[in-house]
Amino acid sequence: MRHCLALILLLSLPLHAAQLTLNLGGAERQWSTAQLLAHPQARDIRIDGDVSYKKTMHYRAVPMVALLEGVAPGDHLQAVALDGFAAELPAAPLLGNGPARAWLAIEDPAHPWPALSKGKGSAGPFYLVWTQPQAGRISPEQWPFQLATIRRLAPVASRFPALLPDPQLREDDPVNLGFAVFQKNCLACHRLNGAGDAQFGPDLNLPFNPTEYFQPAFLRRYIRNPQSLRQWPQARMPGFAETVISDAELDQLLGYLAHMASRKRSGVEVP
Structure with missing residues (x-):
């Protein structure tokens, strides 16, 4: 029950208050929505066949490699969502420059994303998406949405x-x-x-x-x-x-x- 109440409170926070925590070894870093939208590498991208929305989507996004400072291709990462979904991610695909490329999509409070389904919230405030995912055989489980934390851990x-x-x-x-x-x-x-x-x-x-x-x-x-x-x-x-x-x-x-x-x-x- 405590977990459910905490999740409800988190989901009810205004988008401008959202924060993504990166724990990659050493000092923990937090990125706010505003900071990520203003990131120098942020750009507009198009995702065809978005895994969560089942249609073409347009996002403001930052390449994941720009956020994973100090992470090596042989490292292992875990992306944890607000609902407890915990994606185990080898670092190498996240650090690649293509053809399959990982992006952190950021939900702009001024232009909120649609709900995932009736009665549910959006995929925001942060969502790991991929351009040309077929080239890297990226699984649907490697598209975590409603992200809260990304951390570097030992292998599974x-x-x-x-x-x-x-x-x-x-x-x-x-x-x-x-x-x-x-x-x-x-x-x-x-x-x-x-x-x-x-x-x-x-x-x-x-x-x-x-x-x-x-x-x-x-x-x-x-x-x-x-x-x-x-x-x-x-x-x-x-x-x-x-x-x-x-x-x-x-x-x-x-x-x-x-x-x-x-x-x-x-x-x-x-x-």
């Missing part, structure tokens, strides 16, 4: 050993490849074995793993198009097309989930 495998497959598996084993797919596309919303920073979706292994209660064909269908299996207007899980998760990668992801069904966190009782 170091922070959350409960997510790791059997260490005896080869590095190129399909299960380990599936773990990489899971980190990119699932960990922003879901925990597994209680491990992860997301506060958005259910745990994918406790008490049961989806491979334990979905027939394989229906689980594939659910991942590709959740609404084709369960029609629910309030559902927030996106579909993952073949351009985002290929059929081979989907096989690897399901292999990882099935593998982790036998590696539930010890001490957890299944009712």
Whole structure:
């Protein structure tokens, strides 16, 4: 309840009061809406097929590379939204100059963005967007909106050993490849074995793993198009097309989930 009240208060703040916190090691830095709109590298960009709005959008935005001072391509970042969505992001794509390029879109209080849907707020005040995302195979989970914080952290495998497959598996084993797919596309919303920073979706292994209660064909269908299996207007899980998760990668992801069904966190009782 406390988290919900805090979120309501944050969302009710006027846009001019919005701040983005960057914790990249060393001193923490905060950028206000006004500062970002006045950034010397800010420019107007066009996003075709915006992931959140499902249409062409125009934004005032700053290249992410201009904000990530001191971050190296091999670093790992996490972008946290107001609702608990926590996108795990390798730094290299964010630092690139193209063709896929990352931008921080800034909602101008004088020109607010539309609501994401009826009864919901906009994607602002800050939104990570991409130009030419197909060139970098950027996942929908790499478009976090309503951003509050970006921080540099240790890689997922170091922070959350409960997510790791059997260490005896080869590095190129399909299960380990599936773990990489899971980190990119699932960990922003879901925990597994209680491990992860997301506060958005259910745990994918406790008490049961989806491979334990979905027939394989229906689980594939659910991942590709959740609404084709369960029609629910309030559902927030996106579909993952073949351009985002290929059929081979989907096989690897399901292999990882099935593998982790036998590696539930010890001490957890299944009712």
